[in-house]
Amino acid sequence: MEPGGTGKALSQLRRGVLEFCVLALLRDGEGYGVELVRKLGAIEALATSEGTIYPLLSRLRRQGLVTTVWRESPSGPPRRYYDLTPAGHRALGCFSQEWADFRTAVDLLMGED
Amino acid sequence: MENVELFEDYLRRLEAAVRPLPPAHRQELVAEIRDHLYTSLAEEEQPGPAEIRNILERVGDPQEIAEAALITTHTGRPGGEMEEEGPDSDSGILTLSLLLFGGFLCGIGWLVGVALLWSSRRWTVTERVLGTALVPGGLLTPFLATVLPVSCTTVIDTGGVITEENCGRFTYIPWLDVVAITALWVAPILAAFLIFWRARRRYGNFTQASVS
Numbered sequence: 323m324e325p326g327g328t329g330k331a332l333s334q335l336r337r338g339v340l341e342f343c344v345l346a347l348l349r350d351g352e353g354y355g356v357e358l359v360r361k362l363g364a365i366e367a368l369a370t371s372e373g374t375i376y377p378l379l380s381r382l383r384r385q386g387l388v389t390t391v392w393r394e395s396p397s398g399p400p401r402r403y404y405d406l407t408p409a410g411h412r413a414l415g416c417f418s419q420e421w422a423d424f425r426t427a428v429d430l431l432m433g434e435d
Numbered sequence: 436m437e438n439v440e441l442f443e444d445y446l447r448r449l450e451a452a453v454r455p456l457p458p459a460h461r462q463e464l465v466a467e468i469r470d471h472l473y474t475s476l477a478e479e480e481q482p483g484p485a486e487i488r489n490i491l492e493r494v495g496d497p498q499e500i501a502e503a504a505l506i507t508t509h510t511g512r513p514g515g516e517m518e519e520e521g522p523d524s525d526s527g528i529l530t531l532s533l534l535l536f537g538g539f540l541c542g543i544g545w546l547v548g549v550a551l552l553w554s555s556r557r558w559t560v561t562e563r564v565l566g567t568a569l570v571p572g573g574l575l576t577p578f579l580a581t582v583l584p585v586s587c588t589t590v591i592d593t594g595g596v597i598t599e600e601n602c603g604r605f606t607y608i609p610w611l612d613v614v615a616i617t618a619l620w621v622a623p624i625l626a627a628f629l630i631f632w633r634a635r636r637r638y639g640n641f642t643q644a645s646v647s
């Protein structure tokens with residue numbers, strides 16, 4: 323398979339997984355939006371810029387997987403916080419399980435050479 | 436002040452890049468990014484030109500953001516904006532086939548086709564109206580019109596001789612009748628093609644974005 327094929331496959335993989343990475347960061351409680359995108363943008367392996375995460379957050383909001391709330395901030399303008407809904411928790415849980423199986427299977431195959 | 440200029444310039448480029456998006460999403464995204472830029476700057480201990488450039492670099496290229504937004508908009512799960520597969524998917528082809536030929540299945544097939552047409556999110560309202568109105572019954576209608584017995588008016592003179600006979604399916608004007616029948620055959624086929632190509636073009640743009 324030529325390098326181009328690998329690139330496409332990887333970027334589709336990343337795209338599929340990214341939303342669950344977002345949900346995972348909110349697993350333990352609400353998160354400040356700007357910090358959320360900064361954390362994800364900083365992970366090189368995810369290869370995503372901060373701006374590209376905002377459309378994803380919007381979609382998760384539309385799907386009812388996250389909610390947002392504005393809070394006053396001492397150090398500046400009001401901040402937007404994201405939190406998981408029960409549906410979001412369920413989606414994350416489902417994915418977690420699937421991902422574990424998937425990762426194990428692929429690791430096994432990759433390790434064969 | 437240089438700060439504002441760089442941000443506003445970036446946001447202008449972003450607005451241009453996200454034009455293909457639905458208006459509500461477009462506005463929401465630009466507002467969120469604007470918020471992000473100014474909030475990030477306000478939280479810097481030493482806001483200055485260097486920080487501004489860092490912030491902009493981390494936010495990323497407007498074109499990439501627009502592409503991500505387009506893909507996200509179009510591949511939302513059930514409840515999302517658009518059906519994932521276009522007209523050349525199995526159910527797309529089935530819908531169009533039923534519209535054309537379903538009438539021959541006791542007429543019910545066409546009704547099923549219409550139901551599919553209106554219930555699936557892959558078709559726009561224009562395409563739905565086209566498929567329903569041109570022609571009700573699909574190809575069954577011109578078929579019936581062709582095979583049904585022609586009705587004729589005859590003029591008989593006093594001697595019992597037929598001096599004139601005009602036959603037709605819709606009118607007794609021969610050429611008009613031919614035009615009507617031809618139109619009835621052509622319309623459903625034309626409509627099906629129109630619908631298919633319109634939808635294909637719409638999905639063509641989408642699939643280009645999704646494989647990048």
